[in-house]
Amino acid sequence: MKQPLLHFTQGWWDRYLRYIHRVMVIPIQHDETDVSYWRELSFVKIIAYLLPISLVAFIPHIVFGFIGKNLFIPVFDLFIYLLLCSILLYKGFSVAFKKLFVIAMLYLFALILLYVQGATGPGMHYLTCTCIFTVFLFEGNRIYYSLLANFIITVGIALLLYFSPFRFPLQQHFNTISWLNYASNLLFINLVCLVMIQRVIQRLEKIIVKEGELQGQLADEILEKQLLVNKLQESEDYYRYLFSSNPIPMWVYDTSTLCFLLVNDAAVKHYGYSREEFLDMTIDKIYPADELENLHKNIHATRKGNLDFKGITIHVKQNNQAFPVEIRSNPIEINGKVGRLVLATDITERTRYVNDIEEQNKRLKHIAWIQSHKVRAPLARVMSLSDLLSRQLPASDKEDILKYLIISTEELNEIVTTIIKQAEAE
DSSP, rough: OOHHHHHHHHHHHHHHHHHHHTTTTTOOEEEEEEEHHHHHHHHHHHHHHHHHHHHHHHHHHHHHHHTTTOOHHHHHHHHHHHHHHHHHHHHTTTTHHHHHHHHHHHHHHHHHHHHHHHHGGGGHHHHHHHHHHHHHHOOOOGGGHHHHHHHHHHHHHHHHHOOSSOGGGGGGGOOOOHHHHHHHHHHHHHHHHHHHHHHHHHHHHHHHHHEHHHHHHHHHHHHHHHHHHHHHHHHHHHHHHHHHSSSEEEEEETTTTTTTEEHHHHHHHHHHOOHHHHHHGGGGSSGGGHHHOOOOOHHHHHHHHHHOOEEEEEEETTTTOOOEEEEEEEEEETTTEEEEEEEEOHHHHHHHHHHHHHHHHHHHHHHHHHHHHHHHHHHHHHHHHHHTTTTTOOHHHHHHHHHHHHHHHHHHHHHHHHHHHHHHOO
């Protein structure tokens, strides 16, 4: 029962506040860093609470007035209350006009109470409250107009006490001197309240402005941070795409446990393991036994210096096929773990090509050796025999020289033929 009643009361109060905002022409959406908005909002809040709470004072006042057959005060209270409600709840008047009207009505109400009830009534309290009330509604030196108004009212009352043009209740309690003494203290208290409350409000206004500036800076920082986060996310997505779609096998392993943390599709395809099998393995499973010692030396060296690594080693596929790879790795942090990003390039074709080149160079060196050693001897004999034929020798000697020349020529032909065959074999 209590909860539904509380919910109903809260709902009614919220609707009432929204209604007051609408009729007072104060937007619900606002800039909280605008000081003038807070002044208008404070006025609306005061009116929102003043209208229902003032009934607590007016209703007993009206009832007791009727009981005591003193009808002027109840009728006047009711008139002031209805007039306030009519003006404040009418949308056609501006907030500035409504502020001035409320101040004027409070002064009128205080003067009437002073005239009718004298010192026994709350008229002097209303003068003080009206003076303080202006601090919350106006800014700058305009708040001291209320103090000036109180001064004029007290001086006017002093003149009435002095000249006594007619009888009124204050004459029963004050003469001119006692009233001036009483009024001076009242004005002093009003001045102190005005100055102190104004200082507090000015300080609050500075805090509101500073808070607005800080909120603006915070909003800019949040926006900048969000932009950086978006760029970082885009960068992460881009590098994740490069990792997963790279045609060269890549993986990330934990440097402390040597477990695979991430593998790309190329690694899965090239090594023959599924992604789940990779993530259940350590990296030493893809190395042959004779390479494990070098693997651990390299891991220890890179872990100690946190260095990049480049080298050539041997890996083993799932089907136990060994092949040479060129390893490039660098440190990386992933999911709070220190790891290394590894790029493993299969250099089987490159190694085969290099071996073929080296073998070809060996054969070419052998051909060059043949040219420089075996060809030289028969060629020298041919040249010597040709020189002898050009001289005047007996016919029998020339026949012998010609026979040796033919032998050397055939030998030279065989060597040249061998060289040509070896060159064609390349």
